[in-house]
Amino acid sequence: MRILVIEDEPQLAGHVTRALTRRGHTVTARHDGAEGLQAALADPPDLIVLDLNLPTLDGLGVLAKLRQAASPSRVLVLTARGEVEHRVKGLKAGADDYLTKPFSIEELAARVEALGRRTAAPAASDLLKVADLHMDVQHRRVARAGKPIALSPRELDVLQVLMQEPGRVFSRTELCERVWQRDHEYDTRTVEIFITRLRKKIDAGFSTPLIQTLRSVGYTLRPPA
Ligand code: CA
Secondary structure (H helix, E strand, C coil): CEEEEECCCHHHHHHHHHHHHHCCCEEEEECCHHHHHHHHHHCCCCEEEEECCCCCCCHHHHHHHHHHCCCCCEEEEEEECCCHHHHHHHHHCCCCEEEEECCCHHHHHHHHHHHHCCCCCCCCCCEEEECCEEEECCCCEEEECCEEECCCHHHHHHHHHHHHCCCCCECHHHHHHHHHCCCCCCCHHHHHHHHHHHHHHHCCCCCCCCEEEECCCEEEECCCC
């Protein structure tokens, strides 16, 4: 994978760069937000490892600009320990996953691997359709009522899992497992944030909401009965 590391602590940036390079990735590093954003937009990498606390433009600012530009890069944010609010903000702003500092290189490598994998099982058909919502799986494009909708890569993964089996109810844990492939410590809050993000993009402004919540059970995608 081509990876861009945006981290202002030179020691940590160097450590991460070397470790990921040793694992076969092509890694470049930038040490402030503005330079990082410029590099990410000029030549979009597969994955961006993004520190939130950065000079010139902080990580949330970088994320906002990336999502505004419909960047195809996946984003793993680095947050400081205990800053739950930052993690939530990062996910709401469009991050695909997060890692809390301090982390081990093995932990980082595992997250990077998981983000590199195409999550959803290959679809039987390249075109998924639920009511007026369409997904071109191969080209990773989504439209509702003919209007294109820009989704982040992880938002696409979540939606693809739901669209492949319309009407099937997925628990938060199951969605988390399918999309983030965590072996333990399922973070159901992350799933909730992604569903909220998807609702804003897929359902807001339409009279028929497609994403349904079944209280204390999970989520499903289907037109209301
Ligand atoms: Ca920092």
